[in-house]
């Protein structure tokens with residue numbers, strides 16, 4: 238039988254915990270980050286190391302069968318994938334933030350303002366839900382410097398401790414969504430016996446942690 242493929246983050250905040258979870262499931266593999274693909278010696282599985290942004294699309298297209306990625310990225314890419322299991326790590330929240338001395342006080346005050354973000358789709362849905370008409374400035378990183386530079390009136394970004402906001406003269410203003418890492422699967426694969434076996438192992442690792 239052909240090996241299944243699971244895509245995990247190559248490097249970054251989810252890499253270590255994703256690797257650890259798979260090892261805790263009893264999977265034996267070399268963690269060669271430079272080779273981008275590694276074979277599990279004792280299970281029908283190959284591991285692909287990718288940028289997190291690419292993972293939902295790979296799974297949607299069936300290039301990978303499974304993936305581990307943050308909900309924020311799944312939502313932003315709008316990929317159609319199956320949620321198999323919430324993993325309890327990589328917790329963070331996507332928030333709106335404004336300058337410390339901003340005159341913005343309520344969500345409605347964002348009408349006519351501009352908001353910088355790397356999450357334009359999530360932000361657009363959020364603004365639509367609250368019927369707010371704001372201009373979304375999409376930038377790919379260092380979003381926190383945008384208000385100080387005059388690019389935007391607010392930002393929408395992932396905040397964990399708030400330290401980066403503070404050092405850029407910003408303060409959190411509203412929660413857009415929270416997120417954690419999710420084991421996702423290609424649609425229509427739920428009955429696959431190898432996936433069921435892996436999912437059971439993942440669930441027992443998670444239960445042992447409770």
Ligand code: ATP
Nearest residue numbers: 246249250251288289290307309327328329395397
């Ligand atoms: P890549 O190079 O794979 O694109 P990245 O820079 O986009 O990586 P990371 O900063 O490594 O991403 O974050 C990966 C994921 O970890 C985020 O999408 C989010 O789901 C989660 N996460 C948890 N805590 C944080 C945090 N404090 N800041 C950012 N992301 C966090």
Ligand code: ZN
Nearest residue numbers: 288289290291
């Ligand atoms: Zn990324």
